[in-house]
Amino acid sequence: MSEAGAVLADLTEESEELDALVAGLPAERWATPTPAAGWTLAHQIAHLAWTDQKALLAATDPDRFLRVAVPEALAAPLTFVDEGAEAAAQAPPAELLQSWRAGREALREALTQWPAGDKLPWYGPPMSVASMASARLMETWAHGQDVADALEVTRTPTARLRHIARIGVRTRNFAYSVHHLTPPEEEFRVELRAPWGSPRSSAAESGGGRELWAYGPQDAAQRVTGDALEFCLLATQRAHRADLPSLRAEGADAERWLGIAQAFAGPPGTGRPSTAKGGAR
Structure with a gap:
């Protein structure tokens, strides 16, 4: 296919x-x-x-x-x-x-x-x-998350998230630009743990018993790691960073990116308020 x-x-x-x-x-x-x-x-x-x-x-x-x-x-x-x-x-x-x-x-x-x-x-x-x-697919998943949240339904993440994760990574520079920031020149390394049972994709590497969807050079100084579902929720602004504990940034630029990530077109989104105890970080 x-x-x-x-x-x-x-x-x-x-x-x-x-x-x-x-x-x-x-x-x-x-x-x-x-x-x-x-x-x-x-x-x-x-x-x-x-x-x-x-x-x-x-x-x-x-x-x-x-x-x-x-x-x-x-x-x-x-x-x-x-x-x-x-x-x-x-x-x-x-x-x-x-x-x-x-x-x-x-x-x-x-x-x-x-x-x-x-x-x-x-x-x-x-x-x-x-x-x-x-x-x-990204929009269907993101708006489907809104529907699921409204109905108080928990959806099981699937390997289809790899498409959304890829868009989230590829729109890094766009996220900087819509916030009137200059995108970093160097590439980031992004390593995301795929949902359990996900088949190996061309961008996957084995890691920790779950497939690892990896993007960017292995030796990059700026790095983002975490769960693929949490990254997709962040990139589509369906959850606040404070409510996504698996996501970790190494480097100031990577940290900044996780605060502005946006996979969808248009002006900066308002995102979701934090539900974490103590509020947003």
């Missing part, structure tokens, strides 16, 4: 797992608030459905995406995402769920048929199919 095909398969599994969390809920439960201020369960699913539709437009009619969707975003860069979620969330829950299901399946088919080597237009730089699928 190609890299893009593997990511698309993981995206399908991630979407189905989230679907199972909301599919059996009565309509009134879709109004349950989530940790994202002002967003209910309906907003979370609506956001995913809305973004899938934009990605589908980019894959099926690139010219229209550039001619219509991009100018709309530029006209309201700080609000267009929230406005899209708000509008889609007004649909009845059953209709919203069906829209999300149909849209993500249409997107999967469109990305499967996209010419190999070509890139899709997007709101930022053009993206390969593998990158687009990885980004959709």
Whole structure:
């Protein structure tokens, strides 16, 4: 299976797992608030459905995406995402769920048929199919975490986290830039303990009985180590650093990065407040 095909398969599994969390809920439960201020369960699913539709437009009619969707975003860069979620969330829950299901399946088919080597237009730089699928998986997982937290459900981490971890590492310089900081010139070493039972990936090394997802030069002075789930929660800003005890930084630059890490596009996120005793550190 190609890299893009593997990511698309993981995206399908991630979407189905989230679907199972909301599919059996009565309509009134879709109004349950989530940790994202002002967003209910309906907003979370609506956001995913809305973004899938934009990605589908980019894959099926690139010219229209550039001619219509991009100018709309530029006209309201700080609000267009929230406005899209708000509008889609007004649909009845059953209709919203069906829209999300149909849209993500249409997107999967469109990305499967996209010419190999070509890139899709997007709101930022053009993206390969593998990158687009990885980004959709990251968002699905992150917003799924909001849903799980709202429903007080604990999800079992899977090997699909490797896609999110990779994005978290690759967006290091972006995190610095959105905070108006100069990114460090040297690479960091990042070593993350994968979930139990994760298959070996091309970036994995054996370590401590669990797979180790490793990035960057082994002799790097700036290092980050810890649990892959905790790193993904940090990079998607679904948990506060003080609540992620396994994450460790060696070096001032690495320490700074763990305070600003952001895997998603847009301005600096507000993150989540700490639930640790004694508050944020």
